[in-house]
Amino acid sequence: MLAIYQGTAFDVSYILVSVAPLIISVVMLWSDVFSKATAYVGIVAKVFGLAYFVSEMGPFLAIVDVVGLVIWFILIGRRLFQLGHRSSKEEVGRS
Numbered sequence: 699m700l701a702i703y704q705g706t707a708f709d710v711s712y713i714l715v716s717v718a719p720l721i722i723s724v725v726m727l728w729s730d731v732f733s734k735a736t737a738y739v740g741i742v743a744k745v746f747g748l749a750y751f752v753s754e755m756g757p758f759l760a761i762v763d764v765v766g767l768v769i770w771f772i773l774i775g776r777r778l779f780q781l782g783h784r785s786s787k788e789e790v791g792r793s
Contacts, residue, residue, distance in 0.1 A: 712750070719767070720744040731781070736773040743767050 723740030726732040743766025750756040750763070 709751070713748070716744050716747045716763075719770070720748075723770075732774070732777055736770065736777065739766060739773060740770045743770055 719740055723737045723744065726737035726740065727734065743763050746759045746766060747763030749759045753759060
């Protein structure tokens with residue numbers, strides 16, 4: 699099991715999985731749909747996640763990354779539910 703979590707393939711996959719939410723968070727900053735707080739939570743979480751490679755506190759920073767992502771997902775889900783609820787009210791009003 700330890701062999702799976704060491705080496706180049708793990709490092710590359712970790713970086714790719716970290717960069718995608720970082721890009722999404724930066725795009726959220728430019729959007730009016732999501733709040734700036736949601737975007738900044740995603741950016742901060744992924745910066746901690748990428749710091750896994752440059753710090754001796756890597757495992758601790760990875761845990762902070764996971765906690766930050768949980769908060770980020772909750773904020774995104776909350777906003778998506780708000781958007782869905784609002785659009786369903788508009789459809790009922792048109793009927």
